[in-house]
Each structure stands twice: as C-alpha cells, then as structure tokens.
Amino acid sequence: MIILDNIISDRGSKYAVSGGPCHSPDDAKAFLKQLKRKKKFAKATHNTWAVICGDEEIKNDDGESGAGMIILQMLAREKLHNHIIVVTRWYGGKHLGGDRFRHVKEAVRTYLDEL
Template sequence: MRQLTGVISDRGSKYAVSGGPVGDKSGVDAFLKTLKRDKKFAKATHNSWAVLLTDGTPLKNDDGESGAGMVILRMLEREALMDHVIVVTRWYGGKQLGGDRFRHVQDCVHAYLEALRAG
C-alpha cells in the first residue's frame, strides 16, 4: 500500500491519497479494510475510490463525495492502469468547496501517479 498524506489542504478540508494492486472486488474490500484500520482513515468524511480491472470491469464508489469515484476512474482509464485501486480520502473542514473538490481529487490522483512512476 502506498500512501501520500497531507496532499492538499483547502478551507479546513484535508486530502490524502492511497493505492495498491488488487485483482477483484474482494481485493478492493480487503484494501479498504486495511486502510481503515488506521483510525484516522476510518474517521475520514470520504474515502472515494476506483479501480479498472483487467477484464475491463470498472468499479467505483463516491463514499458520499458525489462524482469523485468517476473522476478517479476516468484518470485510471487515461493512464490504462489496471488492477490498481486508488482511494482519495477527505476530512471535511466545515466549508463547502464546490467544484474545487473535483480539482482536488484530480490533484491527489496526479500526485499518486507521479509517485508510482517514480517508484
């Protein structure tokens, strides 16, 4: 599991991004269970995620952050990154972010992909 914490902070909301290889939905469930063993992530407002499986099956979950899973999924499709779940975590800071939240999700996924490329 790779984690980048403190990626973005905006109006009190804080973002982190995590990811790792998975082979199917049960792998995603196991990944999320491991992630949420850390109380900080278990108490997060949103853990939005997506994965594109080798067989072409797209899986995503907004976890209450409407549209976030689709943003992550589209980025995975552009990268042709298969069997690798990416989770964007948000701790809500008390102020609405409007459309900026989509930019923040994208920035988190970009940071994750850069770290993945760098090894």
C-alpha cells in the same frame, strides 16, 4: 500500499491519497479494510475510490458525488489496471463546491507521479 497523507489542504478540508495492487472486487474491499485499520482513515468523511479489474470498472463515491468517476477516468487514461486508488477527504466545515473535483484530480496526479 502507498499512502500520501496531507497532500492538499483547502478551507479546513484535508486530503490524502493511497493505492496499491487490486485484482478483484474482494481485493478492493480488503484494501479499504486495511486502510481503515488506521483510525485516521476510518474517521475520514470520504474514502472515494476506483479500480479497473480486467474489463470491470468499479468505483465508489462514498458520499463525494462524482469523485469516483474522476478517479476511474484518470485510471483509464493512464491505462492503469488492477490498481486501486483511494482519495480520502476530511471535511473542514466549509463547502468547496467545484474545487473538490480539482482536488481529487490533483490527489490522483500526485499519486500517479509517485508510481
């Protein structure tokens, strides 16, 4: 599991990105469970994620509408299969509007650069 914490901060919201190998929906559940063992991630406002397992595309917005699809599209573009990416956001009290999508993209790019 790779965790890159406090990579983006905007108007009080903070972002982290994490990821690792994932070969099935059960692996995705296990990954999220392990991530949320860290109290900080369990208390996050959103843990948005996506993975491509074989031909199956799985995503979860976790309340951050549309963010899972952005992660999924970036995974597909990179042809990165069997690898989950989770973008975590701690809401800072101010709405970010469309900037939140820019931050999700930036977080995923930061993660991909670390691979």
